[in-house]
Amino acid sequence: MAMRGETDKRFGPGSHVVEIKDIKKSFYVYVDEGQTVLSEKRRWFSRKKPGELVAIKSFTLDVDHGEFVALLGPSGCGKSTLLRILAGFETPTSGFVTFKGNAINGPDPQRAMVFQSERAVFPWLTVEGNIGLGPKLQGMGKKARKEAVAKTIELVELKGFERAYPKTLSGGMLQRVAVARAIVNHPELLLMDEPFGALDAQTRNHLQDHVVKIWQSIEQTIIFVTHDIEEAVYLANKVVVFTARPGEIKEVVSINLPHPRDRTSEEFIGLRNHCTRLIRDKHPEG
Amino acid sequence: MHGTVFPPLEIGEVLSTVHFLEILSAIFLILTVLNRLLPHIVSASLMKGLAVLGGIIVSWELISFYEIINPVLLPPPSRVVSLMAHLWSIGFLQTQIYSTVYKITYAFTLALVSGVTIGIMISYFSNTFSFLESFLNAIRVVPAPAWLALAILWFGIGHASAIFIIWLGIFFPILLSAVAGVAKVEQVQVETVLTFGGDKYDVLLEVVLPVIYHHVLTGARIGIGIGWITVVTAELVSVSANSGLGWMINDSRILLDITTVMVGMFLIGFLGIVSDAIINRFEGLVPGWD
Numbered sequence: 001m002a003m004r005g006e007t008d009k010r011f012g013p014g015s016h017v018v019e020i021k022d023i024k025k026s027f028y029v030y031v032d033e034g035q036t037v038l039s040e041k042r043r044w045f046s047r048k049k050p051g052e053l054v055a056i057k058s059f060t061l062d063v064d065h066g067e068f069v070a071l072l073g074p075s076g077c078g079k080s081t082l083l084r085i086l087a088g089f090e091t092p093t094s095g096f097v098t099f100k101g102n103a104i105n106g107p108d109p110q111r112a113m114v115f116q117s118e119r120a121v122f123p124w125l126t127v128e129g130n131i132g133l134g135p136k137l138q139g140m141g142k143k144a145r146k147e148a149v150a151k152t153i154e155l156v157e158l159k160g161f162e163r164a165y166p167k168t169l170s171g172g173m174l175q176r177v178a179v180a181r182a183i184v185n186h187p188e189l190l191l192m193d194e195p196f197g198a199l200d201a202q203t204r205n206h207l208q209d210h211v212v213k214i215w216q217s218i219e220q221t222i223i224f225v226t227h228d229i230e231e232a233v234y235l236a237n238k239v240v241v242f243t244a245r246p247g248e249i250k251e252v253v254s255i256n257l258p259h260p261r262d263r264t265s266e267e268f269i270g271l272r273n274h275c276t277r278l279i280r281d282k283h284p285e286g
Numbered sequence: 287m288h289g290t291v292f293p294p295l296e297i298g299e300v301l302s303t304v305h306f307l308e309i310l311s312a313i314f315l316i317l318t319v320l321n322r323l324l325p326h327i328v329s330a331s332l333m334k335g336l337a338v339l340g341g342i343i344v345s346w347e348l349i350s351f352y353e354i355i356n357p358v359l360l361p362p363p364s365r366v367v368s369l370m371a372h373l374w375s376i377g378f379l380q381t382q383i384y385s386t387v388y389k390i391t392y393a394f395t396l397a398l399v400s401g402v403t404i405g406i407m408i409s410y411f412s413n414t415f416s417f418l419e420s421f422l423n424a425i426r427v428v429p430a431p432a433w434l435a436l437a438i439l440w441f442g443i444g445h446a447s448a449i450f451i452i453w454l455g456i457f458f459p460i461l462l463s464a465v466a467g468v469a470k471v472e473q474v475q476v477e478t479v480l481t482f483g484g485d486k487y488d489v490l491l492e493v494v495l496p497v498i499y500h501h502v503l504t505g506a507r508i509g510i511g512i513g514w515i516t517v518v519t520a521e522l523v524s525v526s527a528n529s530g531l532g533w534m535i536n537d538s539r540i541l542l543d544i545t546t547v548m549v550g551m552f553l554i555g556f557l558g559i560v561s562d563a564i565i566n567r568f569e570g571l572v573p574g575w576d
Contacts, residue, residue, distance in 0.1 A: 089477060109483040120474045124496040124572045133492065134482040165573045185482075 017189060017221045018063040018086065023095030025056040025081055040090075055081045056092075057246035063223065063238075065188075068215055070232035071225045073242025074279060079225045080116075082247070083193050086223065087113045100188065109138055112182035114192040118174040121166045121181070127153070128162045131180045138185065148184055155214060156180040172203035176210065183214060192224045196231070208234055212259050229279065233272045234261055241278045250278050299368065303351045306364035307344065314340055361545040370549045383553065386530035389520070390513050390561070393449045397456035397509060402502055405464025410494055426458045430516045434523065443523050448530070451520035456509035463505025467498025499572045507565050514558045531557075 027038040029051035038053065055078040063069050071079040084090045085097055088107040097104045099111060112134070114120075121130055128149055135145040153159055156176040166174055175195050182190060192211075196204040208231060215222055226232050232239045239253040255271055262268060301309075317336060320328040343363050349355055350362030357365075373379040407415040408422070430451050437447040471494055479489045521532030531550045538546035 087477075087481060089480075107477070107480040107483070109481070111481070113477070113481045115474050115478070117472075117474050119472060119575070120478050122475065122478075122493070122496070123575045124499075133479075137479065137482040137484045137488055137492070167573060167575055181478075182481075 016062045017065050017067075017100060018061075018223070019098045020059060020061045020082075020086075021096050021098075023056060023059050023082075023085070023092040023097060024054070025078065025085065025090070026052050026054045026093050029053050054246035057248055059095075059247065059249060061240060061249065061252075063221060065221055066219050067238055068222045068236045069224065069238045069240060070236035071223065071240050071242065072229060072232040072275065072279070073227065073247065074244050075227055076245050077242040078245060078247030079242055080193055083113075083191050083223065083225050086189070087111055087191050109134065109185055110188045112185065112187035112190050114175075114178050114182045114190070114195045116194045116197060118171055118178070118198065121174050121177050123166045126163050126165055127158055127169070127177055130166070130177050131184050134181060134185045152180045152184045155183075155217065156210065170203075171199050172207060175199065175207060179207075179211070179214070183218065183220070186218060186220075188221060190220055190222045192222065194225055194227070197226075197228075204231070209260065211235060216259065229272055229275045230263065233268065233275060234263065239275060241275055250281075253278075299372075301364040301368050303347055303362065303364055306347060306362075306367070310340060310344065358542070359544060361548060365545050366548045366552065369545050370552070373546075373549065379549075379553070382529075382531050382534050382550075383557070386517055386521070386532060386554075387557065389445060389449050389530060390452060390510070390517065393452035394456055394506075394510060394513060396449070397453050397460055397513075398502075398506060400453075401457050401460030401505070401509075402464050402498070405461045405498075405502075406468060406490070406494065409465045409468035410490060422458075422461065430454050431519050431522075434519070438523055445524075445529075447523040448520040448532075451523075452513050452516050455512040455516035456506075459509040459512060460502060460505040463501045463508075464498050467501030468494060470501065471497045496572055500569070500574060503565065503568055507562055510561050510565060511558065514554055514561070517554065 027040065028042050030037045030039055030043065030046065030048070039050070042050065059078075059082065061069075071082060073079050081090065085092055086099075086104065088104050088111065099108070104111075122133070125133065131152055132145050132149045135148055140148070150162075153162060156179060158173065158176055158180065161169065161173065166177070169177070178195065179192075196207050199207065211222070211224075212235060214220070224232070224235060233255060237255050239255060241250045241253060242248070243250045253271065253275060257265075257267060257271075314336075317328060317333065321330065321333050346360075347362050347364060350357045350360055350365075370379070404418070404422070408419050433451060433454060434447075437450045441447040441450055475493045475497070476489050479492050484492065517530065518532040518535055521530045522536055524530060524533040531554055535547050535550035535554075538544075538550070
C-alpha cells in the first residue's frame with residue numbers, strides 16, 4: 001500500500017508527473033436478488049463467499065510533463081478504473097500511484113476530469129456558470145473568474161453561447177463545455193474518460209482537433225481513455241494498449257507523428273493497424 | 287362553539303332564478319363575442335369548458351327552483367352568489383379569507399423549510415440521520431384529526447394549533463419529495479464538484495439543492511392541496527369569530543346553514559387553484575434537461 005498523504009521519498013519531485021507502480025485493483029462480486037453488485041469492501045455478514053473481479057492486474061507506467069497518453073483497450077479492460085484511481089475516486093487494492101511525487105489521496109483540482117457522460121454538465125447553470133464552477137469552488141474572485149472563463153470560452157469556440165443553458169446545446173457543444181470546465185483552472189493533469197464516445201464521427205473528429213489545439217496551447221499532461229483505435233493514434237504521443245480483463249499493459253506504442261496528423265498517411269495507417277493487431281490478439285473472433 | 291358568535295347573516299337581496307339565468311346568459315353572450323374577437327385569450331377549449339360548467343349551474347338552479355331536491359339541502363347557485371355578495375359587502379368574507387390565507391402561508395413556509403431540511407438530513411446525511419426515517423413514516427400515516435387533542439394541549443386553542451395541523455398536512459409531501467430528489471443526484475455530478483476541490487457541503491449547495499428543486503416543487507403542490515384539505519379540520523380549534531373559512535364552514539354546518547357552507551367550499555376551491563398557480567410559477571426558474 002502507498003503511504004497515503006505523505007511524500008514518497010523514492011521519487012524526487014518533478015521527475016514524472018504521474019508514476020503508477022505495480023497497481024492491482026479488484027472488487028468483491030456479490031449477487032443481490034439476481035443483480036450483480038461490485039463492492040470495494042468485503043461484507044461482514046454474508047453467508048455466500050464473494051467472487052473476485054480483478055479489473056487491473058499489475059500495471060506500471062510513468063507519465064512525464066506535457067505527454068499525451070491514450071489508454072486504449074476493449075471495454076471492461078480496466079482503463080476507466082485506472083483513470084478513476086488517478087482522479088482519486090478509487091484507491092488501488094495494492095501498489096501505489098503518485099502525482100508529482102505525492103501519493104494520490106482523494107480528488108484534487110490539479111487533476112481535472114472530463115467525464116464520459118454529457119450529464120456531468122449542470123443543466124441548471126449557463127455555459128458561463130458551468131465553466132466558472134471550478135474557479136468559484138477554489139475561491140477565485142468574481143472579476144478574475146470572469147476573465148478566466150471568457151478566455152476559456154474563446155479557446156473552445158463557444159463565444160456567443162455564454163448565457164445559453166445546456167438543454168439548448170448539442171452533444172458536441174456540451175462536451176466542449178465539459179472540456180472547458182476542466183481546463184479553466186490550468187490543471188497539471190487532464191483526465192479524459194471517453195469524452196467523445198457518444199458523438200457522431202464528424203463532431204468527434206472536430207473535437208479531437210480541438211483537444212490537440214488545447215494541448216498545444218496550454219502545455220498540459222493529458223491521459224485519455226478510449227476504445228477507438230484511430231482516435232488514440234490520432235491524438236496521443238504514447239498509446240498504452242491494454243489486454244482484455246484483467247487489465248495489463250500489452251504494449252506501449254510511441255507515436256512520433258507531428259500534429260496535425262493525416263489519417264490517410266502510410267505511417268498513420270501502419271500504426272493504426274499495429275494497434276488493431278495488438279487488440280485483436282486476445283480476441284481472434286474479432 | 288355552537289354558532290353563538292356567528293353574526294346574523296341575512297341576505298339583503300336574493301337574486302330570483304329568472305334574474306340569475308338572465309345574468310348567466312348575458313355573461314355567456316359576452317364570452318362568445320370575446321371568443322370571436324380575442325381567440326387567443328378566450329380560446330375555443332376554454333369556451334367548451336365554460337359551456338359544461340354553465341350547463342351544470344343551470345341544471346342545479348332548475349333542480350332547486352322546481353324543488354326536485356329540497357332547496358334547504360341543496361341551495362340554488364343564485365342564493366349562494368347572493369350570500370357571497372352580501373358577506374363580501376359587509377367585509378365578513380375578507381376577514382375569513384385573510385385569516386385562513388395567513389395560517390396556510392405560515393404553515394406552508396414552515397413546512398417548506400422543515401421538510402427540505404429534514405429531507406436532506408435523512409437522505410443526504412443518511413449515515414447520521416437515517417434512524418429518523420421510520421419514526422417519521424409512523425407519524426406520517428396518522429391522520430391530522432387524530433392530532434387535534436394534542437395540538438390543543440400543546441399550542442392552546444387558536445391560530446397556533448391550526449397552523450400545526452395544517453403544517454402536518456403540508457410537511458410530509460415536501461419531505462418525501464426532497465428525499466426522492468436526493469436519490470436522483472447523479473454520481474458524476476457529485477464527482478464533478480469533488481474534482482474541483484469542493485467538499486460535502488459544496489456538493490449540497492451546488493448539486494443537491496438544484497437537483498431536488500423540481501421534486502420539492504411537486505411536493506409543494508401536493509402539500510398545499512393537502513393543506514387546504516386540512517383547513518376545515520384545523521380550524522375546528524378556532525372558537526373566536528373571524529377565524530377563517532374552515533371555521534365558517536364548521537359553524538354554519540352545525541346551524542344547517544348550507545348556503546354559507548357552500549360559500550366557504552367555493553372560496554376554498556378558488557383559493558386552492560390560485561395557490562397552485564402561484565407555486566407553478568416557480569417551475570421554470572431552475573432549468574433542467576427538458
